[in-house]
Amino acid sequence: MRTLTALLITLTFSAVTAAAPLPSWSDNPTKTAITDFVSAVTTEGSPDFVPASERVAVFDNDGTLWVEQPMYTQLAFVIDRVKTLAPEHPQWQEEQPFKALLEGDLDALKASGMEGLLKLVAATHAGMTSDDFARIASDWIASAQHPRFERPYTQVVYQPMLELLDYLRANGFKTFIVSGGGIDFMRPWTEQVYGIPPEQVVGSQIEMEYQVLEGVPSILRKAEIAFVDDKAGKPVGIQRHVGRRPILAFGNSDGDYQMLEWTTAGSGKRLGLILHHDDKSREYAYDRDSHIGRLDKGLDDAESNGWLLVSMKRDWSQVFPPSSEPQK
Amino acid sequence: MRTLTALLITLTFSAVTAAAPLPSWSDNPTKTAITDFVSAVTTEGSPDFVPASERVAVFDNDGTLWVEQPMYTQLAFVIDRVKTLAPEHPQWQEEQPFKALLEGDLDALKASGMEGLLKLVAATHAGMTSDDFARIASDWIASAQHPRFERPYTQVVYQPMLELLDYLRANGFKTFIVSGGGIDFMRPWTEQVYGIPPEQVVGSQIEMEYQVLEGVPSILRKAEIAFVDDKAGKPVGIQRHVGRRPILAFGNSDGDYQMLEWTTAGSGKRLGLILHHDDKSREYAYDRDSHIGRLDKGLDDAESNGWLLVSMKRDWSQVFPPSSEPQK
Numbered sequence: 205m206r207t208l209t210a211l212l213i214t215l216t217f218s219a220v221t222a223a224a225p226l227p228s229w230s231d232n233p234t235k236t237a238i239t240d241f242v243s244a245v246t247t248e249g250s251p252d253f254v255p256a257s258e259r260v261a262v263f264d265n266d267g268t269l270w271v272e273q274p275m276y277t278q279l280a281f282v283i284d285r286v287k288t289l290a291p292e293h294p295q296w297q298e299e300q301p302f303k304a305l306l307e308g309d310l311d312a313l314k315a316s317g318m319e320g321l322l323k324l325v326a327a328t329h330a331g332m333t334s335d336d337f338a339r340i341a342s343d344w345i346a347s348a349q350h351p352r353f354e355r356p357y358t359q360v361v362y363q364p365m366l367e368l369l370d371y372l373r374a375n376g377f378k379t380f381i382v383s384g385g386g387i388d389f390m391r392p393w394t395e396q397v398y399g400i401p402p403e404q405v406v407g408s409q410i411e412m413e414y415q416v417l418e419g420v421p422s423i424l425r426k427a428e429i430a431f432v433d434d435k436a437g438k439p440v441g442i443q444r445h446v447g448r449r450p451i452l453a454f455g456n457s458d459g460d461y462q463m464l465e466w467t468t469a470g471s472g473k474r475l476g477l478i479l480h481h482d483d484k485s486r487e488y489a490y491d492r493d494s495h496i497g498r499l500d501k502g503l504d505d506a507e508s509n510g511w512l513l514v515s516m517k518r519d520w521s522q523v524f525p526p527s528s529e530p531q532k
Numbered sequence: 533m534r535t536l537t538a539l540l541i542t543l544t545f546s547a548v549t550a551a552a553p554l555p556s557w558s559d560n561p562t563k564t565a566i567t568d569f570v571s572a573v574t575t576e577g578s579p580d581f582v583p584a585s586e587r588v589a590v591f592d593n594d595g596t597l598w599v600e601q602p603m604y605t606q607l608a609f610v611i612d613r614v615k616t617l618a619p620e621h622p623q624w625q626e627e628q629p630f631k632a633l634l635e636g637d638l639d640a641l642k643a644s645g646m647e648g649l650l651k652l653v654a655a656t657h658a659g660m661t662s663d664d665f666a667r668i669a670s671d672w673i674a675s676a677q678h679p680r681f682e683r684p685y686t687q688v689v690y691q692p693m694l695e696l697l698d699y700l701r702a703n704g705f706k707t708f709i710v711s712g713g714g715i716d717f718m719r720p721w722t723e724q725v726y727g728i729p730p731e732q733v734v735g736s737q738i739e740m741e742y743q744v745l746e747g748v749p750s751i752l753r754k755a756e757i758a759f760v761d762d763k764a765g766k767p768v769g770i771q772r773h774v775g776r777r778p779i780l781a782f783g784n785s786d787g788d789y790q791m792l793e794w795t796t797a798g799s800g801k802r803l804g805l806i807l808h809h810d811d812k813s814r815e816y817a818y819d820r821d822s823h824i825g826r827l828d829k830g831l832d833d834a835e836s837n838g839w840l841l842v843s844m845k846r847d848w849s850q851v852f853p854p855s856s857e858p859q860k
Contacts, residue, residue: 257729260731334771378731380731387772388775391775391776395585401585402774403588403706403708403731403732403775403776404731412768412772413764413768414764414765414767414790416793420797421767421794421797423767423768423771423794436741439742439749440741440742440751443662443740443751444715444737445731447716447719447730447731447733448719448731462749465744465749466742466749469748469749
């Protein structure tokens with residue numbers, strides 16, 4: 205009887221662990237290409253076998269792991285932050301780019317250019333300690349909502365990507381975020397939302413300085429850009445933080461082109477994937493003409509570069525986690 | 533009978549896993565302070581319990597994990613590299629700092645200052661791809677020997693520190709190197725030698741640039757310092773790479789002061805350790821007056837800061853791994 209029980213437990217357990225991976229991915233060649241790749245690099249004795257320590261997978265964040273329309277989430281944070289701080293800065297009513305931002309005048313905001321951006325960074329991301337900024341970002345992400353889906357931003361992440369991250373980790377991969385977004389804006393919540401710890405987040409950075417302030421050791425955030433982790437910056441960010449070349453890269457815009465290029469040019473089996481936003485009803489449809497997440501050269505070159513174009517409409521049976529599926 | 537076998541297996545297994553940790557550490561209060569700390573932060577229900585994801589431990593490299601006398605290993609690499617390249621650069625026979633270096637004139641080398649250092653960096657660490665540099669560093673470390681101990685540098689690492697790294701990892705810690713040395717000089721061998729993968733190595737960095745060179749995606753190393761991971765740079769390097777404050781820091785010189793300060797100022801239980809090189813016969817004895825690994829302020833403040841001073845002479849029963857224990 206005990207043997208029978210043990211057998212049943214074993215069978216049940218096997219059935220659970222052998223559950224088909226990637227349930228929110230349609231059963232089609234895209235899913236098969238992913239699972240075939242993972243089988244090839246994880247099967248000992250396979251000519252494509254890669255030791256676990258070298259199974260590095262990198263993911264863009266905005267538009268790849270979560271929604272980036274109608275604006276980058278970090279820009280929504282900046283806008284909310286400026287509005288929150290505006291009463292303490294009455295001069296912002298007349299000073300650009302704050303005036304444009306407070307009035308929702310996106311053309312004037314764009315016209316303020318890099319100088320405007322640096323002023324916004326200074327006002328919202330700098331001049332406080334790293335601990336304080338982490339708290340501000342955490343508090344905001346816990347309360348803000350996506351304007352269309354009316355759910356927290358941490359619930360407009362893509363269910364198929366959460367499954368892919370889990371599936372890769374279950375197969376010995378180490379998963380990294382490599383985003384143009386601010387590294388310290390992401391880190392307070394990536395572990396809880398994506399299972400990716402802060403030390404596996406790569407992103408754009410501002411300068412920081414260590415100081416003992418009134419006896420308290422502190423890391424002070426300065427209003428200077430230290431590193432832009434976008435386009436040709438992404439392979440450099442990967443080299444700086446990871447120190448080895450990934451074998452899988454997943455992006456969605458031309459900002460990810462070089463990351464995919466660097467990843468897939470390595471020797472041995474590699475996988476480059478681009479998410480194509482072509483699902484207006486469930487999420488958004490945009491590519492060549494979009495100001496956010498523009499995908500043009502990547503769309504042209506994906507086939508000749510051997511990159512897999514993932515169609516949200518065709519390849520994903522579900523877009524968001526169940527509890528946050530848009531009511532529409 | 534099967535039950536008895538199972539019991540025996542269980543007992544044997546328990547005996548093995550419960551083998552006293554840190555065998556090369558003397559049985560004295562230093563060792564007890566370390567094991568007490570680890571017990572406190574890993575015992576669920578303890579008021580000092582720290583979740584595994586937050587168990588970050590940082591280690592200086594030169595003089596903490598391996599020998600830094602009579603000169604930093606990376607300087608030995610630079611010297612060898614300049615000698616190797618000198619035939620292709622006949623002008624170096626008359627050009628500082630190369631002349632000084634080739635003649636072993638350390639005073640003239642020092643006199644060349646930051647400008648000289650940048651020339652040496654340019655000649656030995658830049659102007660090639662990241663892949664090429666990793667190969668050069670790997671080849672050198674595989675063949676070079678420490679002048680006194682006549683063993684590869686990777687065998688003049690400290691056995692008690694290898695045991696401590698293993699012990700911490702077995703207790704759910706993530707171990708990081710945080711070194712003033714060049715990050716890409718260390719990464720090719722840290723995994724094999726210390727069990728620390730490249731993505732958990734933090735160090736000084738030069739600028740890099742992504743380029744497609746004759747069709748080959750490459751990361752080019754440039755002759756500009758991007759980041760100096762020493763002194764007040766160490767907490768910043770930790771914030772950049774790890775994104776959370778360590779709960780344990782281990783250093784050996786005043787270059788580690790701020791790293792210990794930042795670590796131990798955090799809330800909850802923390803442990804700061806300083807290795808004191810006081811063992812001339814087995815290794816070296818140096819502190820306040822040393823040009824390399826100078827330990828002055830750390831020696832003064834250790835007690836009032838609650839940092840544990842580890843005496844090599846008193847606290848380590850063995851210095852090097854058995855196969856590389858110095859013959860005399």
